[in-house]
Amino acid sequence: MFEETGPVWLSEEVKTGTTIIAIEFDGGVVLGSDSRVSAGASVVNRVMNKLSPLHDKIYCALSGSAADAQTIAEIVNYQLDVHSIEIGEDPQVRSAATLVRNISYKYKEELSAHLIVAGWDRRDGGQVFATLKGLLTRQPFAVGGSGSSYVYGFVDAEYHKGMRKEECQQFVVNTLSLAMNRDGSSGGVAYIVTIDEHGTEEKVVLGNQLPTFFDQ
């Protein structure tokens, strides 16, 4: 007992052990995340918003090491600000994703964070990019984090092209709810961000308002 120099979790790195999802619809994107931040067996923050703004109409979803992910998001936020001033207009989602990818690829060995970048721009509308381990790929939807493993089947079966905005929001909430039920490192509340031509809307779905499934 006296050998310890404090609880184990204090010296363990804080991970976001998460479920994140982003999906594109005609005219915009919907991003969703849970809110649990864990350090070992302890929940350090039960209400963290893992959807971080990179620009007015571009958001990213954080997963992996909390410090690494937050830092990448901050650096790219800054770089995008400079870039958008230089080009004199709102940046493209692909640019934001490329900046994230550049950091993830260059510091591949040192960092352990995965960011999903999604947003709306004038040129290509709503777009979702995955940047895992330094790749850059545009997908109709992307899931990430430890909780995503439990819902790959669900998203593959339920997704279809041509979903409207409200359908997408419901799809995201359902996916998050299922993942939070099964994954120990995901939980809390669900944060939903909807980005389209007209603006950005942030919403919180509290724990007791999440959809319930057969065993609840």
Added chain:
Amino acid sequence: MALSNIFETPAPGFNFDNTARNAALEGLFDGGNTPKPMKTGTTIAGVVFKDGVVLGADTRATSDEVVADKMCAKIHYISPNIYCCGAGTAADTEKTTDLLSSNLTIFSLNSGRNPRVVMAVNILQDMLYRYRGQIGANLILGGVDCTGNHLYTVGPYGDVDKVPYLSMGSGDLAALGILEDGFKPDLELEPAKELVRAAIQAGIMNDLGSGNNIDICVITKQGVDYIRPYRESQYKDNRKMKYKYRPGTTPVLTEKVVPLKLEVVLETVQKMETA
């Protein structure tokens, strides 16, 4: 032109100069039993209330199983409107908060305004992230600035959380139970102080690494009330602290006086310039 950002870009990479020294030290203490760094094994807590922020901390600093300091100050001054509680390695929290305080003072002098809490948090996060967790500082920053009342926590790896109430340290789970139960948004001053006191008390009672007295720091727009101690431990020891004895307490048995023969060898006079 003086920059208001005083941080120079640090040299890339890490500074491992101390590894040689540590290796040499391990050789001196056989079997590598070097003295362990003093950890504050602590309970610290913070709560945002209607008019500001209340920070609380216990006052015990431990080195393994010995209490190294019974009246350790864990609430550090950062700026007139920002205070910081530190848990983890005592030296790391002291030095990190000192460094932050100095840098923010320079910023204040340059810009003529009180720093914002978010600026302090960003500087801290930057530094702790750069050192990849080698600096064992778990900090709770609380303060009031022109944008409102804020409470942040920064971990040793550089992750930041902004929350209305939180606790850190080895007694944090005990304190968090009290906070989760009693916290409400927009508390008044007295209930907020009482909540923080109860949270620290829970940490002191249930954690071996926390104990002794409770310090409270209340930060509002009007100013700072640093109450040290807010509550004293009921287990105080009544030691005199001053051990002065009157002449004659110790009996003198014999006395021998030996005069020293001194000669004046050289005498110089130096005039002082008072012009």
